[in-house]
Amino acid sequence: MPNATALRDLWKNLGPKGQLGIVVSGLLVIVTFFFLYRTAAKPSYATLLTGLDPAETSQIGDALDSAGVKWRLANGGTEVDVSPGQESQARVALAKKSLPNGGHVGFELFDKQSFGTTDFQQQVEYQRALEGEIARTIESIQGVQGADVQLVLPDDSLFTDQSAKASAAVLVKGGSALDGPTVAGIAHLVASSVKQLSASDVTITDEQGNLLWPRGDGTAAGDGGTLTKIEAQQRYDAQLSSQITALLTQTLGPNKAQVRVHADLNLDQSTVDKVTYAKKGTPLTTKTDVEGLKAKGGASTPAASSASSIPTYGSTTSGNGTSNYTHQVSETDYGVNKTVEHQIVAPGSVDKLDVALLVDSSVPPKQVAALKQSVAALAGLDPKRGDTLAVSSIAFAKQPEAPAAKKSPIPSGALGPLKWVGLLLGALAFFLLIRRNLVKREKEAVTVEPTWLREIEQEVPIAELEAATAATPRAAAGNGRAEALREQVEEIARRQPETLALQVGQWMKKG
Secondary structure: OHHHHHHHHHHHHHHHHHHHHHHHHHHHHHHHHHHHHHHHHHHEEEEEOOOOOOOHHHHHHHHHHHHHOOOEEOOOEEEEEEEEOOOOHHHHHHHHHHOOOOOOOEEEEEHHOOOOHHHHHHHHHHHHHHHHHHHHHHHHHOOOEEEEEEEEEOHHHHHHHHOOOOOOEEEEHHHHHOOOHHHHHHHHHHHHHHOOHHHEEEEEEEOOOOEEOOOOOOOOOOOOOOHHHHHHHHHHHHHHHHHHHHHOOOOOOOOOOEEEEEEEEEEEEEEEEEEOOOOOOEEEEEEEEEEEEEEEEOOOOOOOOOHHHHHOOOOOOOOOOOOOEEEEEEEEEOHHHHHHHEEEEEOEEEEEEEEEEEEEEOOOOOHHHHHHHHHHHHHHHHHHHHHEEEEEEEEOOOOOOOOOOOOOOOHHHHHHHHHHHHHHHHHHHHHHHHHHHHHHHHHHOOOOOOOHHHHHHHOOOHHHHHHHHHHHHHHHHHHHHHHHHHHHHHHHHHOOHHHHHHHHOOOHHHH
């Protein structure tokens, strides 16, 4: 084990940079271990509930504390986290307390009743409980962030004409993102939950105060309103445009034609009552009364009465006694066919349709004319309705072609094993290269000691050195030995600076 003197000498030999590096490295190691210890000692939590009302987190905390569950609040009091492995225990504890309830109270108000409760108090608690239950149900709908329900329940009366109507006001958070059918469903849900409450008496607004239900005509804001009309027109335009574009793509190829459709839809529901009469009547009853009297031969003989008492009709001839009597009456009752029609026209009829067709200039004119007729037939254009079809032939911009993917000679299934083999070979080559360099450096460190180094390490008398100094010019002039020594020293200093520095340090220690 090294003693204090050796450590002190090693510390001094490191120099300022080495000492600073060791100090910084030690501090980094200490800080790293400190953070690792804090992270390992810090308890972990699992998310149990999110999006909570901060007003009910205290109730949730009390329920978890009573159950012995370790918990914490996060995200500004809107999230509750518990220790891992205690999620089931926490859910059971909250279910016993009917939590979370969104800040609403339900029929759990009647779990504990006192004997001194009056009828008015019971009525108020029933209304609060009903409002809370309806609000919870609305909050369970997807897209609803929160709901508040206010009910007006009329008092029971013996006289029906004197009783007031029930009504409800609902404030929906996130209601601006709800569509018409969802808003209508909420209105009917509230109406079905309250006795004698109709959907038309339910008012629904969003958090910005916009009226969602009802509209001025008693329908939802999404049923037949401007927004739904725009959406319906957009869907109709997109569907018709996609059908025409598919026809053009199959006929001309890609990037040869573009079509846009604008439809004006009538979303108003109407009722048509029609009565039609036939032009020709049909006989229903016919009455006919025919009476006739004919006599031929001699003179007429009055029967049991004088001639003055019997009226005479026709012509009377005394010579041959001819008499003719005719009486005809006819009456016919006619009836006329009548057709009564009661028709309800569903919304969604097209009032006007405008189609714009753009064709590349490379398409022949004859083909463009044929396409015009086909597009008009597919779109169902009606000139009497005022529909238009505009066709333009222009040069389309050239679409950049994507470079074709080069096919790899290696099958895709073999890429996975080859990748790992390549990584293994690369790691092996890296270690071999490092080993080679280390061996090379070891061989370079053990070198033959040069002649000049042995000569300068030997003890030489001063007289011999002076003689060698005097003879140096002659030797340099003879064979250039000094120049060769200098070059050799420079070469060693360049290639082996560590060896030279070590040798100089040993000289200094000897000195």
